[in-house]
Amino acid sequence: MPESGVERQLPTDEARDLLRLVRDIAQREIAPRAAEEEEAGRFPRDTFALLSSSGLLGLPYDSEFGGGDQPYEVYLQVLEELAAARLTVGLGVSVHSLACHALANFGTKEQRSEHLPDMLAGGLLGAYCLSEPASGSDAASLRTKAVREGGDWVLDGTKAWITHGGVADFYTVLARSGGEGARGITAYLVPGDAEGLSAAAPEKKMGMKGSPTAQIHFDGVRIPDARRIGDEGQGFQIALAALDSGRLGIAACAIGVAQAALDAAIEYAKGRSQFGRPIADFQGLRFMLADMATQIEAGRALYLSAARLRDAGLPFSKQAAMAKLLCTDAAMKVTTDAVQVFGGYGYTADFPVERYMREAKVLQIVEGTNQIQRMVIARHLAGPETR
Known part of the structure; x- marks a missing residue:
């Protein structure tokens, strides 16, 4: 854990109180179990539930939808504290925040009102689906397809290297809805229990064994157009x-x-x-x-x-x-x-x-x-x- 002498640049008393709360949770609930749970490959779902109930899973987002109204300057220092206690937790919060970003910043008011409260403070945990087996850094060449059928979209393909793969409650998915290149990609919010969605066995990694990383398969996953985020072709x-x-x-x-x-x-x-x-x-x-x-x-x-x-x-x-x-x-x-x-x-x-x-x-x-x-x-x- 970071020593108490580490100087923090926090802009408000509220932020200082927040960091004290985070340090207490990290020292009491996270750090003592970290080595044992990482060695055993145990995913700390109970820890993420605690962070959610403590208001720590939606810090940089709008309080109107369950967020914490905190600037990134504060949110990132919270991540640092959590990662020092156990990287699986700190990185997990970062990935969850990444998964919420599309809806929070590009979703309609109706979409945000319907989904964000549960995503930010309702105990749900997210994952972000961009990379694929043949397209990592070259994200514009992704191949997972989204085909319009009436008022629905049908998703087929495979995503790879997905943190929280198989344990997430929702997936922010980038899929090809149009032509080739960056302009043919659209974003979707897919429930973790959607029919046709499945996870492969977690990858066997040299570290972060408690954080599942897995391929996610979409086999005819049908979602309503109301779960499309942003405009068609805006996904990239x-x-x-x-x-x-x-x-x-x-x-x-x-x-x-x-x-x-x-x-x-x-x-x-x-x-x-x-x-x-x-x-x-x-x-x-x-x-x-x-x-x-x-x-x-x-x-x-x-x-x-x-x-x-x-x-x-x-x-x-x-x-x-x-x-x-x-x-x-x-x-x-x-x-x-x-x-x-x-x-x-x-x-x-x-x-x-x-x-x-x-x-x-x-x-x-x-x-x-x-x-x-x-x-x-x-x-x-x-x-x-x-x-």
Whole structure:
């Protein structure tokens, strides 16, 4: 868990009270069970129910529909705290928020009134269905089809790498309703119990074993047009808008994991003695800790800066890609260094740093690999690639 000395940049007393609540839940309900449940591959559905009843699953959304009216600057710091306690939980909240984004920002007033209260504060948990077996970063080439039949849509195809696949109550699905390319994609809100929807066995992953990641199959899934989000053909625009915000969520989660690793490394270095004194006295290790802390502070400052742009209604796509890139690379480096601080003990499951290192790796991949983030940043700097 992040140490109490971590300075938080919170704009209001309400936000400070909120973070105290989150820290209490994280320290009391999440962190003590994290290692055991991850090793056993147990999904913490009860934890998400608790977060929902505590008003923590809809923080950045409108209170009119059950949200928390919190700026992204605050919401992301909540994610960091949750991810430091258990990445499965922090990342799960980020994915749920991503799944709510399309309806909250592009849905009609009637759609939002009907669905958002349960999605934000009614105990439901969401998943986001964009990637497919043959289209990850190249989302515009997706093949899942949506065919109009009267007042309904019929969905057929397979989505891949879906966090909460098989346990989600609803899926925000991007499917091809028209021609080729980005303009032929539409967004839909699909119930988790829809007839014809099924989940494959969860992927066997090196980390985050408690968070199910699975393919989702759509076999003639029929949904009414009232569950179409936005205009026909607007889905790719909706997806890109959600990903910018989702990348900030991943950045905050990465800093949470890195902070947890640093805290563990500091505690261990102070208590472990070699050659008659704590290893924290040795300059080589002290410099390593200093570098780890600096990377964390830099990453936190960058994701908060991007969040403030978003909160002000200013463009933040470039800064979101930068934050995702810097924070997740930092998390990988910091967690690897934390294992090194522990020496041989760091390579065992008796201490948490090996789990942090395994978990950090996926953060360099999800929401667009870090190579994709570099492409996004470069396009902002130098324009699109010439062909």
